[in-house]
Every structure is written in C-alpha cells, then in structure tokens.
Amino acid sequence: MHAELIRVRGLVQGVGFRPTVWRLAQTHALVGEVLNDGEGVLIRAQPAAGGDASALDAFCDALRAECPPLARIDAIERSALDSPLSTGSFIIRASDASEVHTGIVPDAATCPDCAAEIRDPANRRYHYPFTNCTHCGPRLTIVKGIPYDRAKTSMAVFPMCPRCAAEYANPADRRFHAQPNACGDCGPSVWLVDSKGERLDPAGLGDPDAVATASRLLREGRILAVKGIGGFHLACDATNAASVAELRRRKRRFGKPFALMARDLGVIRAYCHVGADEAALLQSSAAPILLLDQARSSQAAPLAPDIAPGQRALGFMLPYSPLHHLLLQDWDKPLVMTSGNLSEEPQCIDNADAADRLGRLADLTLLHDREIVNRVDDSVVRRMAGAPRLLRRARGYAPAPILLPPGFEHSPPILALGGELKSAFCLLSDGQAMLSQHLGDLENARTARELEVTLDLYLELFQQAPERIAVDLHPDYRSTLLGRERAARNGLPLESVQHHHAHLASTLADNGWAMDAGPVLGIILDGLGFGPDGKIWGGDLLIGDYLDFERVAHLKPVAMPGGTKAILEPWRNLFAQLEAAGGWEVLHERHPSIESLRRLGDRPLEVLGQMMARGVNAPLSSSAGRLFDAAAAALGIGGDSITYEGQAAIELEALAAEAMDPGLEGYPLTATKQASGVVIDPASLWSQLLADLERGVPKTLVAAHFHAGLARALTTLAIELAEAHALGRIALSGGVFQNRILLESVQAQLTAAGLEVLLQRQVPPNDGGLSLGQACIAAARAIRAG
Known part of the structure; x- marks a missing residue:
C-alpha cells in the first residue's frame, strides 16, 4: 500500500487546518495522521484497505481547493514513505515541538457565525464579548510560543468548561483546537471602572451588563477607554462636537484625523462612498481602517467638525471583535475609535498601564482580564490605482x-x-x-x-x-x-x-521581482533619506536592483532653514523655495497682495537668510515632501506649524481633489543635465503658482495644477530615462506616494507610455x-x- 509523508507549509496553524485535513481524509478514504509542528502541518497518509492509489492526488487537490478561510498554503511537499502505515483510521495528533519554520496567522475579525451567536438569545454565547472560533479571533496578540497551542497563549489561565472542551476536542466542530475558545462560564470577563478605578455595578445603574452601561454613557457624551484585542482605544460619540473637542484636548492630538468605527456598512454609507471593493475590504478578516471619500450630502447626523479637519477622506472600520459588536449594536451613527494613548506614545495594552496613563484621558474604562501579549495597532488601507494599498501594516496583516x-x-x-x-x-x-x-x-x-x-x-x-x-x-x-x-x-x-x-x-x-531579473527605474519620493554623499535626499530617480543602485535624477536641493524645524513649520520651506526661485524679496514685490507672502514677511527671514547663506543649520535637501510643504504654505496651509507628520501635504491633496482633472497640464518644472545627474528644478512653477494666487484663481485649482505639474515632470523624465537605459519597468515608492492624486497620475501616464508600473500592496510605500x-x-x- 502506497503511503506518503505530506508537508504543508504556510499559515496553517490555528486556523482549523487539521480538522479540514481530517474531514478530507474521511472523504477520500485515507488512513493516517496529521499534526502541527515547527514547520507547519505534517501528514502521513495512505488509501484505506481496498482504496484507490489516486486518492492521495485527489486529497492534495482538495486541500488547496477547500483551504480554511484564514489559512494560506505556500507549498505542499510529497514524498513516499518506506513502509505502509499500520493504522485503520485517520487521527489528529498532538503538536510536535520542533524548530520553528512556520508563521502565525494575523488576528482576524469576528466571523459571521460568531457574530450571529452573540446576537442570538437562545445561544449560550449570547452577548459574550470573547466569542471566537478557528475562523476568527485573536492570534498574534495572545501568542507566546509556537507551535500555536492554548498552553502557549494568554488563554492558558482560563481552563475550558466541559462544553467548551467538548467543542475543542471535536474535529467536526468549527471550534476544534480554537485556542482562544471560551464562553461566559469559563473565559475572560469584562467590567467597567470610572476614572478613579472604582468598578461600576451595571445592575445598580439599570443596565444588563457593563458593555450596555458603557454604550449608554457614550450617548451621554462621556469619553470611554476600551480594552480591545491588540490594545486600548479611546472612544466617544463622533457626532458630539463637545466630546470630540474634549478628546482632542485630553489626548493632545490637535489636527490628525480620528478613526471611526460604525456598526455596519449602512452607517458608513450614510457618510462616505462605499463601492463593492471597499465593502469587501471593510468586511474582510483583516477589517482595516479604510480611507473613504466623504459623501457630499447626507441625511445622517453630522459628524463633529474636529473629526478630520482639512480632509475629504474619513477613516472608517467595522467592529472586529465581539466586544465592539456589542458596544455598537444600538448605534446608527459612528464612534470615534482612536488609539488609547497620549499623542505619539505607544498604545496601552495592560490594565495597570491603562489606569496610569488613560485615567486622565477617559471618564470610564471598559476592561477585561485576557492578557494582550503583543501590542498591535489597527491597520490603515487606502484604495489607489485600482487596488488596496497598505499605509499602516498591523492588525489583520502582520505577521503573515x-x-x-x-x-x-x-x-x-x-x-x-x-x-x-x-x-x-x-x-x-x-x-x-x-x-x-x-x-x-x-x-x-x-x-x-x-x-x-x-x-x-x-x-x-x-x-x-x-x-x-x-x-x-x-x-x-x-x-x-x-x-x-x-x-x-x-x-x-x-x-x-x-x-x-x-x-x-x-x-x-x-x-515578486527575482533577484537576477535585472535593474528597474525607481521614482522614490519621501520626506528625507540620508544619502551616501552625506546630504538629505527625498526626490530621486534611481536605476537599481537588490544589489546596487545609481541615482540618475533628483529634485534640485533646497535649504531646510532651521533643520528639523522646517519639517514642522512649512513656511520655512516656502521661504527657501522662493529664495531659490529668484529671491523672496523680488517675488514678494511682484505679488504684494498674496496673503501667505504678507504673513511670511512677518517671520524672521533675515536670520533664516543668513543661516542659509552660511550653511548653518540649513542643510540642503532634495525632499519632495518639503516641496509639498512649501506649496501648501503658499496656499495658506500649515499656519505657524503642523501638528502631525505630512499634515500640510495631506491638506494640499484634499484641496487639489476638488478641482483635479486629467487634462490639466500643471505648473512647469525644468529638467537639466548636471554632473550629479538630471536635476528637476521647481523654480519655474513658482512664478505661475504665485501669479495665479495674485489673480484670485481658486486655491483648489492652484493645488491641482501643482500636483499635475509635478506628475507630468516626473513621468516625462522617467519615460526618457527608461528609453535611454532600455528599461521597461518603473517602481514607485516613498511616503509621498501615499498621495492618491500623484500616484494615480504618474501611474496612468507611465502606463499610457507602454511601461509597466510596480506599486506596493503587501507593505506600505512609506x-x-x-x-x-x-x-x-x-x-x-x-x-x-x-
């Protein structure tokens, strides 16, 4: 009898893979065994007595076709065993501790079956906030070791009750070896405390449980800290202007948009455009924060003005844990759901840390006693150039x-x-x-x-x-x-x-570019990167592969007066750009009515000019990010300073989106060949940009012309360089390519020229x-x- 050892590699632990193997073995009349080990899943199998030898081929085909929802098969390796198996059945064996060569599945949003159970009054998990199965629930956030078994997770301290243990032991049950499996009789519990750490009694307050109390107090305008899967959130009613403003004050987050969580797609559609692709992303097991364009008119309760100042997009996510589902079940409007921390600090993950750091930020805290082993933030995705692009890779994606x-x-x-x-x-x-x-x-x-x-x-x-x-x-x-x-x-x-x-x-x-596939042309745009020449780069065209690169073109280096201060104060970059484009005083005299230039005149420009002339704390930089900052400052964006990274550029993009048109030529930039390669000089764009502002051209159109001009200059040069170096592929990367207008404009023009454009999907461009x-x-x- 022909017996095989079948090795399955990939994300195949903690996802119901062994029960799938067991079920398919019954279907195809195989005997043998399956177990988890450090390399993935190991199967020993042979056809049952009188079985067909082709059953093993059909079995392996079925493994791929019926792979569990959260699993990912990277390889199925088959080899013949020296002797037949001496068994008359197919069993699931305990995990084997060996050297680790397998991965951990990311945390997964609540599956439809578990969501239905917590809504069903007849189900024993009705309103249980830690319901999960092999198709959903925490993974990375609770794991302490591999192979992924309950004893190596933070669920080890919760012995299963007889009913949960029976599910866990039954290969036909979707909770077979679901390591976080639990119910209200044996699993983690949730409770509510006030800002002093005193536990509140829901029954005494007229509520059925702590989650219901928390939901009611949110309606009354309170700010709530919520312990979730990978950390704490701070939540409040997104339509309550006073609550949102107070949350910003307490959190010291004064401009950066807040993420929102909504009960269902219907609520999100009341505020944003949600197509089929967006809906699929929101409802996926990753359940990321998805940036969506706001609807221009809505009958829904208006969001607080401080939710996303200066933005056209809103970051929405759906509930991804039973606790979130229960908290939002009666809400027909969104909640703010932002990270539980002071601005720029790591998110809190344990109860004691939350009491220390969040007690001053939240009026109440919803706690539970399942330990968060690994802090994991919410992922952020934006659909650009026809596909979802990760801007932050965390929950739902890492560590796949x-x-x-x-x-x-x-x-x-x-x-x-x-x-x-x-x-x-x-x-x-x-x-x-x-x-x-x-x-x-x-x-x-x-x-x-x-x-x-x-x-x-x-x-x-x-x-x-x-x-x-x-x-x-x-x-x-x-x-x-x-x-x-x-x-x-x-x-x-x-x-x-x-x-x-x-x-x-x-x-x-x-x-998937092979190591020996040769070089490509790359357009890399970001805030700054240290160059081998000791200077600050940030707007570069490179020809390179994995081994080496050559810088063939770049933006003209312009001073950053004040060094890192120029990153926080966009007006400094505007002054430097105008100085490089013909002189600040000349351009100011030529355009005296432009408000941003008048305000610039009130700055200590003489001191900055001396710093730039002497090269003191004014490093030269070819940064595309600083060019965006300068353009934003010219349009009055940024004021005295920005409050989060990229704010000026993000608000400039939002302005441009109001008037962007594929036919716009944009403001010109010139390209000249120099010793360091081709230099793209933005000086020529400033005379037209300022002239338009002087004439009262709407700022939306000015911002659109800026984007269009930069995109056209980059693509024109890239096409010439690709032809000169016989390159057919161009890679786009760097944080500036989080800008959808720029990314899609460059990609469309390069594609129209017959070039293949490589964009990132599995990891962020930043x-x-x-x-x-x-x-x-x-x-x-x-x-x-x-």
Whole structure:
C-alpha cells in the first residue's frame, strides 16, 4: 500500500487546518495522521484497505481547493514513505515541538457565525464579548510560543468548561483546537471602572451588563477607554462636537484625523462612498481602517467638525471583535475609535498601564482580564490605482510572512531594523520575510523601548538567530544605533542600506521581482533619506536592483532653514523655495497682495537668510515632501506649524481633489543635465503658482495644477530615462506616494507610455515597508559574497 509523508507549509496553524485535513481524509478514504509542528502541518497518509492509489492526488487537490478561510498554503511537499502505515483510521495528533519554520496567522475579525451567536438569545454565547472560533479571533496578540497551542497563549489561565472542551476536542466542530475558545462560564470577563478605578455595578445603574452601561454613557457624551484585542482605544460619540473637542484636548492630538468605527456598512454609507471593493475590504478578516471619500450630502447626523479637519477622506472600520459588536449594536451613527494613548506614545495594552496613563484621558474604562501579549495597532488601507494599498501594516496583516521571489531561498537569516518613523523590523529566512506590526515613531522613547521588547519576543517566538543585521544609512536613527549595538554584541556583520535604495528594493520584493531579473527605474519620493554623499535626499530617480543602485535624477536641493524645524513649520520651506526661485524679496514685490507672502514677511527671514547663506543649520535637501510643504504654505496651509507628520501635504491633496482633472497640464518644472545627474528644478512653477494666487484663481485649482505639474515632470523624465537605459519597468515608492492624486497620475501616464508600473500592496510605500527592502538588499549582498 502506497503511503506518503505530506508537508504543508504556510499559515496553517490555528486556523482549523487539521480538522479540514481530517474531514478530507474521511472523504477520500485515507488512513493516517496529521499534526502541527515547527514547520507547519505534517501528514502521513495512505488509501484505506481496498482504496484507490489516486486518492492521495485527489486529497492534495482538495486541500488547496477547500483551504480554511484564514489559512494560506505556500507549498505542499510529497514524498513516499518506506513502509505502509499500520493504522485503520485517520487521527489528529498532538503538536510536535520542533524548530520553528512556520508563521502565525494575523488576528482576524469576528466571523459571521460568531457574530450571529452573540446576537442570538437562545445561544449560550449570547452577548459574550470573547466569542471566537478557528475562523476568527485573536492570534498574534495572545501568542507566546509556537507551535500555536492554548498552553502557549494568554488563554492558558482560563481552563475550558466541559462544553467548551467538548467543542475543542471535536474535529467536526468549527471550534476544534480554537485556542482562544471560551464562553461566559469559563473565559475572560469584562467590567467597567470610572476614572478613579472604582468598578461600576451595571445592575445598580439599570443596565444588563457593563458593555450596555458603557454604550449608554457614550450617548451621554462621556469619553470611554476600551480594552480591545491588540490594545486600548479611546472612544466617544463622533457626532458630539463637545466630546470630540474634549478628546482632542485630553489626548493632545490637535489636527490628525480620528478613526471611526460604525456598526455596519449602512452607517458608513450614510457618510462616505462605499463601492463593492471597499465593502469587501471593510468586511474582510483583516477589517482595516479604510480611507473613504466623504459623501457630499447626507441625511445622517453630522459628524463633529474636529473629526478630520482639512480632509475629504474619513477613516472608517467595522467592529472586529465581539466586544465592539456589542458596544455598537444600538448605534446608527459612528464612534470615534482612536488609539488609547497620549499623542505619539505607544498604545496601552495592560490594565495597570491603562489606569496610569488613560485615567486622565477617559471618564470610564471598559476592561477585561485576557492578557494582550503583543501590542498591535489597527491597520490603515487606502484604495489607489485600482487596488488596496497598505499605509499602516498591523492588525489583520502582520505577521503573515511575505514569500520572496526566486533567488532568496538560500539567504542567511537577516534582521533589518527599518527607519526612524513608522518603525517595523523584518526577519528574513527560508525564502520569506516576516515584518513586525507597525510599532510607531522611534523619536518617542517609549516606542524605542517597545521596538526592543517586540524584537526580542519575535526572535524567541520564531526561534530566529540572525547572521547579519541591516540598518538605515543614517548614522543617528535609533534603529541604526540599536542595530549597530546588537551587531557588535553578537559579532555579526552590519549592512548599512541607503534609504531610497531600500524603498526601491521593497517595491521589487513586493512585486515578486527575482533577484537576477535585472535593474528597474525607481521614482522614490519621501520626506528625507540620508544619502551616501552625506546630504538629505527625498526626490530621486534611481536605476537599481537588490544589489546596487545609481541615482540618475533628483529634485534640485533646497535649504531646510532651521533643520528639523522646517519639517514642522512649512513656511520655512516656502521661504527657501522662493529664495531659490529668484529671491523672496523680488517675488514678494511682484505679488504684494498674496496673503501667505504678507504673513511670511512677518517671520524672521533675515536670520533664516543668513543661516542659509552660511550653511548653518540649513542643510540642503532634495525632499519632495518639503516641496509639498512649501506649496501648501503658499496656499495658506500649515499656519505657524503642523501638528502631525505630512499634515500640510495631506491638506494640499484634499484641496487639489476638488478641482483635479486629467487634462490639466500643471505648473512647469525644468529638467537639466548636471554632473550629479538630471536635476528637476521647481523654480519655474513658482512664478505661475504665485501669479495665479495674485489673480484670485481658486486655491483648489492652484493645488491641482501643482500636483499635475509635478506628475507630468516626473513621468516625462522617467519615460526618457527608461528609453535611454532600455528599461521597461518603473517602481514607485516613498511616503509621498501615499498621495492618491500623484500616484494615480504618474501611474496612468507611465502606463499610457507602454511601461509597466510596480506599486506596493503587501507593505506600505512609506517607511513602514523600509525594513523589507533593507533585508532583501542585505540578503542579496550576502548571497553574492558567498
């Protein structure tokens, strides 16, 4: 009798894969066994007595066709066993603890079956806020070890009651080996406390439970802290202007948009345009925050004006845990659902920390006693250029590994530590890359400590022992310093990777570009990246692959007067751009009625001019981000300073969207060949932009012309360079390409010219995807070195 060992690799643990194997084995009359181990799922099988030898082929085909909803099969490897199996049945065996080569499935939103159960008064899980099964529920946020079993999760402290244990042990039940399985008799519980930490009695307040009390108090205008799956949120009624304004004051978040959570699609459609693709994303197991265009008119209760100031888009998500479903079940309007922290700090995850840090921010706190092992923020997605693009990769997506293209199979294990902002590290081994969840900006000391804690947990969890470490070329990034220290401590080679080369490589890996497939042309636009020449880059055209790159074109470097202050105060960039475009005083005299220039005249420009002339605290930068800031400042956006990264550019895009038209030529930028490559000079756009403002052209149209002109200048040059270097593919990356207008304009023009455009989908184009590129570059160089 022919017997086989079948190895299934991928995301196949904790998702109901073994029960699926067991069921299909019955269907195809196989005997044998299945178990989890460190490499995925291992199957030993043979046809039952009198069975057909082709049953194993049909069985493997069925595994792929009937894969559980949360599973991902990367490979099915088959080999013959030396002797037949001595069994007359097919069994599910206990997990085998071996070296880890498998991944963990991301946390998954409540499935329809579990959502129906918590709404059903006849079901024993009616209103139970921790209902889950193998198709949904927490994963990364509760796991402490692999193989993924209950004993290695934060659910280990909750022994299952007989009924839950029976479900857990029954291969025919959808809760078979659902590690977080629980009910109201045996699982975690939820309770409500006031700002002093005193527990409230729902019955004494006339409510059936703590969640109902919390919902009622939200209606009364209170601010609520909610312990969710991956951390705490701060919530309030999104239509209550006073509550929203008070939340901004307490949280010290003065301009950045708030995320919203709505009970269902119907509520979201009352405020935003939701097409079929958007609905599918919102209802997916990842359940991200999705940026949606606001509806121009609505009969729904108006949102508070402070929800998303200066924006046309709103960030909506649907409830993704039973607790959220229960909290919002009676709401026909949205709740603000923003991270539970002070602005820029990491999100709270444990009850004691929440009492310390959120007691001053929230009137009440909804707590539970299931430990959050790993902090995981909400993911953010925006549909651009016909597909969903991740802007923040976290809950629902991390830590699902990214399969690397051909050439990376034999790389040594790599650790890449990303950049300073939107931090996420990457572990590369076995032909795949595992990015951590979004961790935040390392300028914050708490976030920097969180990076180290999460990194140590991942290294232990996935039994990784990196043989090389990759860091950003910038010498002062905290991630670079951490990598340098770890490399020295462990005697490991350290690979310094230029920022924009990493963006390019990240896009290549995201698109399955083979290691030996040759170079592409990359357009990389962001805020800043340290160049090998010691200068600040940020608007570059590169020709490169995983091994190396050449900078063939860039925006003209312009001073950043005040250094990092110029990032926070867009007017500084406007002054620098006008100085470079013919002189501030000349342009001011030519356009005396422009309000933004009059206000600029009240600034300490003489001091800034001296700094720029002497090169003191005024580094030259080719940053596209700073060019956007300058244009925004010319239109009166940004005021004295911005309150979050990219605010001026984001509000400029929102203005442009009101008047954008594919036929706009836009303001001109010139390209000239110099020793450093082709230089794109924005000086020529300023005379037309200022003339339009002087004539009273609507700011929406001015903003649209700015976008159109930059897109046309970039694509015209890219097409010429692609032809000159015989390149047929162009990669777009960098945080500026989070701008939908710019991304779609550039992509459309390049595609119309017959070029293939590579865009990112699995990782963000911003620095959240940087570590993937760093890891691939370090791996390619290690493989080349032999």
